[in-house]
Amino acid sequence: MIYYTGDIHGMPWNIISFCKKVKTTKDDTIVILGDVGANYYGDSRDTECKRQLSKVNPTVLCIHGNHEIRPSSIPTYKTKEWNGGTVWFEETYPNLLFAKDGEIFDIEGIRHLVIGGAYSVDKHYRLARGYGWWADEQPSDEIKAYVEQQIANRDFDVILSHTCPLKYEPVEMFLTMIDQSTVDKSTEIWLDSIEGRVKYKAWFCGHWHTNKRIDKMHFLYGDFELSSILKEQEFIDEKD
Structure with a gap:
């Protein structure tokens, strides 16, 4: 089984508790949708x-967020092939993998496209x-070009990103102290263009610290969703 969840910001306790509760095994995969905080x-x-x-x-497959160092900048990380795509890992923690942006992973027969990263509205505060x-x-620009190359003539079961396409921005989660006119939304605008060009069954994202669903867009924070939800989405698509 694949379990999807959102940002943990260096606090793994919810994941540990969840794994104990559902009795996860070595055959399972947990996807953290950015801001893992393990390299902060x-x-x-x-x-x-x-x-x-x-x-x-x-x-544990980690997507890149906006509150962490890219593993490519950390000398202790190496790359390897995993389920058809490239991941970063440290030999000390072999089950903790960091996905390279733009890679495609076939996990349990489900094709995932990874697109990490986002703008930090708290940049100046930090x-x-x-x-x-x-x-x-x-x-x-290099990552964007690679993603666009990867999506050419391909359909996906799942897209994994940190932030979301602009059209799905959960405006109710905007921080009141932030002037939105100062926020760089170039990643969300670009994701809009990607979303309009690919077919997918579900899109999972973190970043916004909310749990909600809009159409096929799944926002996750403390909650977990299972890959079995894709069967539900297939049923909905067939009805449509």
Whole structure:
């Protein structure tokens, strides 16, 4: 089984509790939709987060968020092929995988496309206080070109992203202290164009700290959804 969930920001306890509750196995996969926070501080806090996540039975596949360093910038990470796509991993934590953006993963016969990254509305707050912020948090032109190459003449079962296409922005989650005219929405605008060009059964995203569903768009924060939901979506599509 594949279990999808949202941002954890360095706090793995909900995932650990969930795994114990449903009795997950080594054959299962947990997908965290960005802002894992296991590569944020660069110190023992990251190590502890990774140590705890590595204790759970399933493979943990992490999507890139906007509150973490890209593994490609960390010397301890290596790449390998996993279920048809490229992931970053550390030998100390072999079940903790970080997906390369634009890769396609066939997990349990379900084809997933990964598109991580987002803009940080708290960028200036973090910089003013010496907290971590990284200029490559959003998809680069190179990543965008790779994604667009990957979607050519392909359909997908699931798209995994950190933020969502612009048309699905949950405006009720906007922070009242943030002037939206100052927010860089280029990633969401680009995802709009991607969403309009691909066929998919479900799109899972995090980032917005909410649990809701709009059509095929699934927003996740503390909740978990199962890959079996795709069977429900197939039924809906057949009725339509």
